[in-house]
Amino acid sequence: MIRDTNSTTMDPPNLAGSIPQPENTRSPLSKISAHGHIPHKKNAILGLILLVVLFAGIAITMLSLQTQKDTRSRATLTGPTLALSPATKTATIGETFSLGITMNTNADTVSAAELHLSYDPTAIQILSFTPGAILPVVLVPETHTNGVISVILGVQPASPFKGADIMGTWTIKILAAKQSSIAFTSATRVAALGKDTDALVSATGTTIIGTLVSTPTPTKTPTPTPLPSGTPGPSPTPTPLLGDITGEEGVPDGVVDLFDYSAIVEHYGETGAPGFRPEDITGEEGVPDGVVDLFDLSVVIENYGKTR
Numbered sequence: 001m002i003r004d005t006n007s008t009t010m011d012p013p014n015l016a017g018s019i020p021q022p023e024n025t026r027s028p029l030s031k032i033s034a035h036g037h038i039p040h041k042k043n044a045i046l047g048l049i050l051l052v053v054l055f056a057g058i059a060i061t062m063l064s065l066q067t068q069k070d071t072r073s074r075a076t077l078t079g080p081t082l083a084l085s086p087a088t089k090t091a092t093i094g095e096t097f098s099l100g101i102t103m104n105t106n107a108d109t110v111s112a113a114e115l116h117l118s119y120d121p122t123a124i125q126i127l128s129f130t131p132g133a134i135l136p137v138v139l140v141p142e143t144h145t146n147g148v149i150s151v152i153l154g155v156q157p158a159s160p161f162k163g164a165d166i167m168g169t170w171t172i173k174i175l176a177a178k179q180s181s182i183a184f185t186s187a188t189r190v191a192a193l194g195k196d197t198d199a200l201v202s203a204t205g206t207t208i209i210g211t212l213v214s215t216p217t218p219t220k221t222p223t224p225t226p227l228p229s230g231t232p233g234p235s236p237t238p239t240p241l242l243g244d245i246t247g248e249e250g251v252p253d254g255v256v257d258l259f260d261y262s263a264i265v266e267h268y269g270e271t272g273a274p275g276f277r278p279e280d281i282t283g284e285e286g287v288p289d290g291v292v293d294l295f296d297l298s299v300v301i302e303n304y305g306k307t308r
Helices: 039-075 258-267 294-302
Strands: 081-085 088-092 096-104 108-118 124-131 137-145 148-154 164-173 179-184 189-192 202-204 207-213
Touching: 039 108, 088 096, 096 108, 096 202, 124 148, 148 164, 148 258, 164 207, 189 258, 258 294
Parallel strands: 081 202, 088 207
Antiparallel strands: 081 096, 096 164, 108 148, 108 179, 108 189, 124 164, 137 148, 179 207
């Protein structure tokens, strides 16, 4: 047989290229798309980063809002608060009991308080009021008018009060078997040193429940506390309204009230040239003497409640 030397020799087919390779033996480059990206893995990572940023932003915003809320809550507690104690009282017809007024000045220093409380005169009778040690000066004695009782108290000039204590005590008698309440009215005000406006933050009343009894036991009515007498000074030089030192706007407002009393207390004992402060109203000679003292306080007490 003659061998044809010009024939082309055929290589055997590469069968390995037609056999699928196992996944773990493929080249990493085979996973990259035609555009050179790894779309699914990259999108998943970006999505995860966006979610982390979003949740972090929400958490920071909520924390900021809570901090602002807590700050506002603390701010509302910087002024004086009043409360009647106990908050609820049950007593029988004819029974008498004591009801205290507690004051917490918080961050303020209090010089005077003007109290107005409403009550049901068919359910209870308010027999008397006794001031406590923290505001012992009765600037205006208690009055009862159409179910509203009022009294104005001040501190001793050299002892403005800061803290929490009992401001005074009411003596109350049950008249009927019914539920009623005693509440502070919106006219209630508190004067604090360094403030020319009402410093009162909140005032909480009490609920009184009267019940029937077969034989009520009467009690002796306490004697009302008299108004302490101040030390009178010489007749002051006539002015439009002596004692009208300041008001809610920081200037005289045409009425001698607890803010004028508070101004005397705040500067009590200060000295300077005669008339160095508006609180230096008078002295032993009937003219300003360069010291804020008892004579100036006496003028405010004498003219308390007067208007121009």
